[in-house]
Amino acid sequence: EPEVTQTPSHQVTQMGQEVILRCVPISNHLYFYWYRQILGQKVEFLVSFYNNEISEKSEIFDDQFSVERPDGSNFTLKIRSTKLEDSAMYFCASGTSGTNEQFFGPGTRLTVL
Amino acid sequence: RKEVEQDPGPFNVPEGATVAFNCTYSNSASQSFFWYRQDCRKEPKLLMSVYSSGNEDGRFTAQLNRASQYISLLIRDSKLSDSATYLCAASLMEYGNKLVFGAGTILRVKS
Numbered sequence: 001e002p003e004v005t006q007t008p009s010h011q012v013t014q015m016g017q018e019v020i021l022r023c024v025p026i027s028n029h030l031y032f033y034w035y036r037q038i039l040g041q042k043v044e045f046l047v048s049f050y051n052n053e054i055s056e057k058s059e060i061f062d063d064q065f066s067v068e069r070p071d072g073s074n075f076t077l078k079i080r081s082t083k084l085e086d087s088a089m090y091f092c093a094s095g096t097s098g099t100n101e102q103f104f105g106p107g108t109r110l111t112v113l
Numbered sequence: 114r115k116e117v118e119q120d121p122g123p124f125n126v127p128e129g130a131t132v133a134f135n136c137t138y139s140n141s142a143s144q145s146f147f148w149y150r151q152d153c154r155k156e157p158k159l160l161m162s163v164y165s166s167g168n169e170d171g172r173f174t175a176q177l178n179r180a181s182q183y184i185s186l187l188i189r190d191s192k193l194s195d196s197a198t199y200l201c202a203a204s205l206m207e208y209g210n211k212l213v214f215g216a217g218t219i220l221r222v223k224s
Contacts, residue, residue: 045211100145104156
């Protein structure tokens with residue numbers, strides 16, 4: 001069964017450093033998303049991406065964040081200058097047309113020190 | 114008011130019990146609804162979509178009440194393996210749109 005994959009599973013970084021989180025969505029999916037979940041809190045939407053552009057972003061997704069689909073398979077989330085409060089689990093999700101069912105990857109646990 | 118609200122629980126039930134969770138949503142324009150299951154420190158896994166007519170998948174039944182703006186999940190014959198956090202999610206569109214999640218309801222099934 002096809003699934004969303006994410007790398008790395010855990011990333012530890014120093015405050016102010018740049019990180020890139022990588023995702024490979026399900027191959028025939030058209031809609032791509034990043035969500036995050038701070039420990040003990042709910043899953044929050046960050047950004048959606050369709051047809052090679054951002055379709056929606058939340059207020060969390062400020063100028064420090066960017067997304068890219070550099071080739072036909074990868075979907076990346078970059079945080080330019082990490083803050084302590086960026087520590088969270090980051091989930092990539094993808095979905096196809098005709099339904100809003102979204103399938104999540106296993107997540108990247110980001111720890112900012 | 115939170116967009117999607119759930120009773121956090123925990124619901125502690127014995128094996129074989131029937132348990133029901135409710136979830137309310139504040140935006141009446143919401144179009145699509147889902148139940149996800151999340152194990153500790155894992156990703157949300159889609160359990161089922163929720164349709165206006167109600168739908169069933171094995172021991173799981175989901176219902177949508179648009180008039181009262183809530184969705185429900187019924188689990189029959191609970192198994193130990195059903196222990197998890199159950200998340201409800203709503204979206205304003207039928208596809209290609211963000212999911213807004215509730216904080217989740219914890220279910221613990223005990224032998």
